[in-house]
Amino acid sequence: MKNKRILTPLIIVVVIFILMMGGCMGSDSAVVETEPTENTSVSSAVSVAEVPEFKGEPYYVINNNIPDLSTEDADKTYFENYAPLDNLGRCGVAFACLGTETMPTEERGEIGQVKPSGWKTAKYDCVDGKYLYNRCHLIGFQLSGENANERNLITGTRYMNVQGMLPFENMVADYIKEKGNHVLYRITPVFEGNELVARGVQMEAFSVEDEGEGICFNVYCYNNQPGVKIYYATGDNEAYDDDPALDYGKESTGEKCDYVLNTNSKKIHLPDCSSAKSMSDKNREEYCGTKDELLNKGYTECGQCNP
């Protein structure tokens, strides 16, 4: 059994009491619930206005990757804190000092019973696995062992979950497993106003024992999905076939390809040569570089397109 220092029972009781009082404040309470609710204590958290618009890169580096974390927050031991949901049912900051102690000791269980704020079920052919939204862990299961904790699950696109957050979680998890060290780790969901779906998450991490030599980053992962328009206020969504993010990377790859090679016949073709277009994939290779380099490697020019 894991022994985690999450929130002491006393703090939990106090938080529940405060929330109950908030729900019994008479007619004015309805007005209060429509106001943006802060359940983050991170003054340095990035805002939506501070990050560029999503164009197809899954994350954006903040403050030259320097997180606003200090080893004074850790004494080389572990803890996990998850902010209570606000009065719109939204997650707040998840902050932890991760180590082998916080990693899962059991198989991952069901989380379908949790409905994070803005949750909708939607499927698109352009989404890996079809489902637009995942119940997205703020602190990944592989790091925290937290499974169906509603304070740790937001409505996140498949793209943010897999392309944005997972690579960073992998890097931290493998570092901890290899070194046995601890990593200060803070995930801040970034909401705009009263919207129910986060625009993105800020991920900050700093390795404790080696003072950031192993792990040090500060990034914002976009809660976007190329090809889908998301209405963050409600989680509603619709296909967005003209999304420029769908073309991200394609154009530049095309520009970089100077020649098409037939690796079997050792012929050099221009990309628009008919022989290049009909070439079997097995023999086809796109080449970025000069023709002289290829001639030196024994390739010869196609007599049809004269590259």
Add this chain to the structure above:
Amino acid sequence: MKVIICLDDNGGMLFNNRRQSRDKEVLKDVFNNLEGEKLYISPFSQKLFEEFSDRLIIDDALLLKAQKKDTCFIENKCLKGVLDINEIIVYKWNRIYPSDFKCDVDFSNYTLTETVDFKGFSHEKITKETYKR
């Protein structure tokens, strides 16, 4: 010369001037295959190999100084244009990590001669690929 590199599934090597990952079993495998020879590394890799300090040549200009029979472990150097490479050993993490420095080797100039999978210390499966020119 022989060059050794570690890559993720996107061909990444570093993020924020830090190696993407590390594994004790990779280091053991590197030295098991050196047959007593020393390994060229740059100062960037020195801490990674601190347990093997008596078997290292540490030089930031390793790609210029290494001779034909030598082996270089590369983490933060571009390899495009280095003409003297006759063999590349790639340890693949079989994971995706963030990367802002990627491998620039054109593997079409090499022939894949051997692929071996093994279990790492912190990685489920590491794939070792040997490419020869």
